[in-house]
């Protein structure tokens with residue numbers, strides 16, 4: 001047995017001291033990672049821009065305790081900790097929203113990140129004894145909700161996923177959108193030889209079907225997410241597969257079958273794409289906000305709402321901990337608070353906000369109850385990251401109506417409109433609605449204040465309040 005040398009001991013000692021220093025440093029300057037997600041056009045870019053802007057100029061956050069108690073000192077943009085993740089283009093998005101031709105930011109793709117250092121006076125006695133001022137590094141990570149919906153694939157085999165996907169594609173409203181792809185499936189033999197050209201044809205038709213689900217019918221359940229939100233994987237062979245009918249066939253006289261080739265790619269997608277996203281990004285998050293365009297789904301009609309409900313149930317799965325938290329059990333996750341937020345609440349009168357939240361509550365419903373005791377804390381809220389309208393009273397045929405005044409998209413003058421009431425959960429499955437969208441008003445931010453919002457401060461209090469105590 002070799003006795004430890006003095007050098008070994010001093011090495012180990014200095015490593016220990018280094019690590020203790022790290023821990024102490026982290027304790028004094030802790031960081032929190034907030035994930036911002038939601039499907040395409042849900043409002044991630046606008047939300048992240050508004051959060052950063054409002055923390056940099058905290059003059060519109062009365063419900064954020066660190067601000068209302070006068071303990072907030074300042075926030076500053078900092079270099080982000082992950083140099084391989086694109087930076088969230090805050091300055092550019094803010095300029096677009098507040099410029100003379102105020103407009104919404106362009107759609108974005110993939111993941112992006114930004115770090116803010118928030119300096120504040122701790123309220124908690126222990127922290128105050130250690131320091132009179134503290135700094136919290138807030139890392140905001142914006143990523144497509146389509147990637148979150150991929151996580152449940154990790155526990156589905158190719159045969160299981162294919163069967164479920166095909167079953168859904170055969171039912172309305174997807175049946176009409178999937179005819180070409182399903183027609184093609186009828187002409188191929190999964191037990192036949194593995195031909196690259198067939199795999200490519202299948203992937204092309206299946207991807208076109210997924211795009212149609214999303215754009216034609218406003219459907220939410222799109223898998224695999226990278227087929228429509230490829231990020232840096234555009235045209236990669238990893239995305240060259242599609243679900244196949246039947247059960248795993250017997251080998252094709254010793255040669256690889258189309259089924260085998262496709263199954264291999266599905267498994268590669270899971271391990272290279274889904275697991276990597278999980279390990280490199282999702283597992284590092286501490287808090288999560290999931291943005292939902294509930295009003296957009298109401299406009300798209302009952303099928304879109306039903307689909308949103310199903311995708312909400314699926315989105316909750318990764319936040320389960322304990323006995324039924326398979327993802328947690330497999331890889332370890334630490335998200336302990338999730339906020340599901342109905343965005344763009346400024347499209348309706350403020351008197352309707354409680355009804356919008358109630359509807360979201362009903363849509364999250366059972367799934368939320370199931371994880372209440374074993375998973376992350378789940379909250380719901382109706383908010384507008386950037387408030388573009390005012391609620392005004394107007395009289396119509398002797399009746400007082402709560403209306404909104406703003407500039408609808410496609411017009412250039414403020415208009416007073418009665419947007420109507422938010423239906424209850426039964427009525428949303430009966431017919432489509434027509435809630436108008438609004439533009440950012442010109443001159444926003446010209447008063448030197450942060451971007452106006454609805455309940456952004458309450459969202460931040462739920463998501464970060466305890467870190468800023």
Ligand SMILES: Nc1nc2c(ncn2[C@@H]2O[C@H](COP(=O)(O)OP(=O)(O)OP(=O)(O)O)[C@@H](O)[C@H]2O)c(=O)[nH]1
Pocket residue numbers: 038039040041042043044045046047104105106107108109144343344345346347383384385386387388437438439
């Ligand atoms: N009135 C209003 N409209 C909003 C708000 N947030 C988002 N929108 C609308 O929703 C659209 C999409 O918002 P984004 O923030 O770009 O959505 P995203 O989730 O980043 O979309 P992708 O980048 O395409 O994934 C905007 O162009 C606006 O029309 C809001 O707070 N108020």
Ligand SMILES: [Mg+2]
Pocket residue numbers: 044045046106107108109
């Ligand atoms: Mg975006």
